Amino acid sequence: MITLSHYLALAGLLFVVGLFGALAKRNAVAVLMGIELMLNAVNINLVAFNRFMNPGEVTGQVFALFVIVVAAAEVAVGLAIVINLYRRRLATDVEEADWLKW
Amino acid sequence: MGIWQLLSVELLTAALGLGLLAVGLLMPGRERRGLAYVATAGLMGIAAVAWAMREAQGVVLNGYIIDPFGTYFKLLFLASAVLTCIASFDYIGRLPRGEGEFYALLVLATLGMMLVASAGELITLYLGLELMTISLCILVTYRKGDMKSAEAGLKYIILGALSSAVLLYGLSFIYGATGSTLLEDIGRVVAREGVKPLLGVGIIFVLAGFAFKMAAVPFHMWAPDVYEGAPTPITGFLSVASKAAGFAAFLRIFFGALPASHGLWAELIVALSVLSMVIGNLVAIPQKNIKRLLAYSSISQAGYLLLGVVAFSVLGVGAILYYSMIYVFANMAAFTAATAFFNEDGSDEIADFAGLARRSPLLAAVLLFSLLSLAGIPPLAGFVSKFYLFVAVIGQGYIWLALLAVLMSMVSVYYYLQVAKAMYFGEPPAGRAAVRVPLGMQVALVVCLAVLFFFGLYPTPLTGYAFNSAMVFLGQ
Numbered sequence: 001m002i003t004l005s006h007y008l009a010l011a012g013l014l015f016v017v018g019l020f021g022a023l024a025k026r027n028a029v030a031v032l033m034g035i036e037l038m039l040n041a042v043n044i045n046l047v048a049f050n051r052f053m054n055p056g057e058v059t060g061q062v063f064a065l066f067v068i069v070v071a072a073a074e075v076a077v078g079l080a081i082v083i084n085l086y087r088r089r090l091a092t093d094v095e096e097a098d099w100l101k102w
Numbered sequence: 103m104g105i106w107q108l109l110s111v112e113l114l115t116a117a118l119g120l121g122l123l124a125v126g127l128l129m130p131g132r133e134r135r136g137l138a139y140v141a142t143a144g145l146m147g148i149a150a151v152a153w154a155m156r157e158a159q160g161v162v163l164n165g166y167i168i169d170p171f172g173t174y175f176k177l178l179f180l181a182s183a184v185l186t187c188i189a190s191f192d193y194i195g196r197l198p199r200g201e202g203e204f205y206a207l208l209v210l211a212t213l214g215m216m217l218v219a220s221a222g223e224l225i226t227l228y229l230g231l232e233l234m235t236i237s238l239c240i241l242v243t244y245r246k247g248d249m250k251s252a253e254a255g256l257k258y259i260i261l262g263a264l265s266s267a268v269l270l271y272g273l274s275f276i277y278g279a280t281g282s283t284l285l286e287d288i289g290r291v292v293a294r295e296g297v298k299p300l301l302g303v304g305i306i307f308v309l310a311g312f313a314f315k316m317a318a319v320p321f322h323m324w325a326p327d328v329y330e331g332a333p334t335p336i337t338g339f340l341s342v343a344s345k346a347a348g349f350a351a352f353l354r355i356f357f358g359a360l361p362a363s364h365g366l367w368a369e370l371i372v373a374l375s376v377l378s379m380v381i382g383n384l385v386a387i388p389q390k391n392i393k394r395l396l397a398y399s400s401i402s403q404a405g406y407l408l409l410g411v412v413a414f415s416v417l418g419v420g421a422i423l424y425y426s427m428i429y430v431f432a433n434m435a436a437f438t439a440a441t442a443f444f445n446e447d448g449s450d451e452i453a454d455f456a457g458l459a460r461r462s463p464l465l466a467a468v469l470l471f472s473l474l475s476l477a478g479i480p481p482l483a484g485f486v487s488k489f490y491l492f493v494a495v496i497g498q499g500y501i502w503l504a505l506l507a508v509l510m511s512m513v514s515v516y517y518y519l520q521v522a523k524a525m526y527f528g529e530p531p532a533g534r535a536a537v538r539v540p541l542g543m544q545v546a547l548v549v550c551l552a553v554l555f556f557f558g559l560y561p562t563p564l565t566g567y568a569f570n571s572a573m574v575f576l577g578q
Contacts, residue, residue, distance in 0.1 A: 015271055022264055031260055038267035042274050049278035059283050063225050067270060070232045074266075077236050078259045081243050085252045 007048035015041035118144040119209035126202015134201040141205035142187040149180040165223030174571040175219035185434040188546040189335035211237035219350040224283040242332040254331025261324040269311025275304030285359040315348035319377040329397035338437030341400040357575040378405030413494035420569035421490035435472035435550035456528025462537035473518040483557035
C-alpha cells in the first residue's frame with residue numbers, strides 16, 4: 001500500500017538530489033537541471049497532499065500546474081543567459097564565471 | 103468598491119507594461135527615446151491613483167487583499183520605479199538597442215512586486231514573486247556586451263531559481279499541513295491546531311527562501327556579485343524594491359497568517375538580523391567599488407529591517423514601513439549619483455570619485471547626504487527611521503540587540519565617510535571636466551535630498567501614514 005509518506009519520501013529524495021546537483025555541478029545547464037528536479041519534487045508534494053489530504057479539491061494540482069509553467073519561463077530566461085555567456089566565452093562552466101568576487 | 107476599482111492600480115500597471123512592450127516593437131530605433139518619458143509619466147500617474155486609493159480596503163476573489171499596507175508598499179515600488187526610470191534615461195540610451203523592452207520589463211517587475219505585496223494566497227504570491235524575479239533577471243543582464251553583466255545575470259537566475267525552489271518546497275508543506283493556500287484559512291487552521299511538525303518544516307524552508315530575496319546573511323552571497331554586474335540604475339532598483347517586496351510578503355505570511363507560530367521562528371530572525379548587521383557592515387569596510395560597497399551596506403540594512411520583525415509589534419511593522427520608504431530615497435539617490443558619474447567617467451571605483459566635489463558639487467552633496475542618511479546621522483530621515491526600529495526592539499526587551507545595531511551603525515559611518523573623504527579631499531584627475539548631470543536627474547536628486555531632510559526634521563506625516571498602514575497586522 002502506497003501512502004502519503006512514500007510520496008513525501010520520494011519528493012524529499014528528489015529535492016535533495018536536485019539541490020546537490022545545483023550546488024555541485026559545474027556546468028550551468030546541469031545546474032538548471034538540478035533546479036528543475038527540485039521543482040518537480042515540489043510538484044510531487046503538492047499533488048500528493050492534494051490527493052491524500054483533501055481529495056475533494058484541486059488546489060494542489062492547480063498549484064503544480066502553475067509551478068510547471070513558471071519553471072518553463074524561468075528556464076527559458078536561464079538558457080538565454082547561458083547562451084549569451086557561452087557566445088562570448090565558449091564555456092558553460094559556472095566556475096569560469098569568476099570576474100566578480102571580493 | 104467594485105473589483106475593477108480595487109484592482110485599478112495593478113490593471114493600469116499591466117496595461118502600461120504591455121503597451122510599452124508593443125509600442126517599443128513597432129517604433130523605429132531612433133524614436134524609442136520617447137518611451138522613457140512615457141514610462142516615467144505613466145508610473146507617476148499610477149502612483150497618483152495609488153495615493154487616491156490609500157484608504158481603500160477590500161478582498162478580490164478571496165485571495166487578493168487590497169489594504170493600506172499593500173497600497174503603502176505599492177507607492178514605495180512606484181516611487182523607486184520612477185526614480186529608476188529617470189536614472190536610466192542616459193544610461194540605457196547609450197546601449198546599442200533595446201530601450202523599449204527595458205522600460206516594459208521595469209514596469210512588469212514593478213507589477214510583480216505589487217502582486218507580492220497584495221497577495222492573500224500562496225499561488226498568487228508565487229506568481230508575483232516569479233514575475234518580479236524573471237523580469238529583474240533580464241534587466242540585470244541588460245548590458246549584453248559586458249561580461250560582468252552576463253555573469254551577474256547567470257548568478258541571479260541560478261540563485262533566484264534555487265531560492266524559489268526552496269521557498270516553494272516550504273509552501274507545499276504549509277499547504278499540506280493546513281489544506282489551503284488562502285492565507286486567511288491557513289491562519290485560522292494554525293490558530294486552532296497549533297504548529298504541527300509538517301508546518302514547522304514548511305515555515306523553516308519559507309523563511310530561508312525569503313531571507314534569500316531580502317539578501318540577509320547567510321543567504322546574501324548573490325547580492326554583491328549581482329549588484330556589481332548589473333546596470334547601475336537596476337542595481338538601485340534591485341536593492342530597494344525587491345528587498346521591500348521580500349519584506350512585504352514576509353510580513354503578510356508570518357505576521358498576517360502565522361502569528362501563532364511566532365515561537366518557532368523568533369530566534370531564527372534574531373540570528374539572521376545579527377549576522378546581517380555584523381557581516382554586512384564589516385565586509386563593506388574594505389570594498390573599493392561603490393556598487394559593491396552599497397551592496398554590503400544593503401545587506402546590513404536588511405539586518406536593521408529585520409529588527410522590526412524581531413520586535414513583533416505594530417510599532418515594529420510601522421518602523422519597517424517607514425524605514426523602507428526612507429531607504430528607497432536614500433539608496434536611489436546614491437545609485438542615481440553613481441549612474442551620473444558612470445555616464446561621464448565609465449567607472450564605479452571609489453578611488454575615481456576623488457575630487458568629485460569640485461567637478462560636480464551637486465553629485466557630491468547628494469552622495470554625501472544619502473550615505474549619511476543610510477548611516478543614520480541626524481537631522482536626516484535615516485536617523486528617525488533607525489530610531490523607531492531601535493525603540494521597537496527595546497520595547498520587547500532586546501536591549502543588547504539595539505546596542506549592537508547602534509555599534510554597527512557607527513562602523514557604517516566609517517566606510518560611508520571613506521567615500522566622502524575621496525570626494526571632498528581627493529584631488530580630481532588632471533584634465534577632467536565637470537560632470538554633466540541631465541536636468542531630469544538633477545530634479546530627481548534634489549527631490550530625494552528634499553525628502554531626506556524634510557522627513558528627518560518633520561517625520562510626523564510619513565510616520566503617521568506608516569503606522570496607520572501597519573495596523574493591519576496584530577493591531578486588531
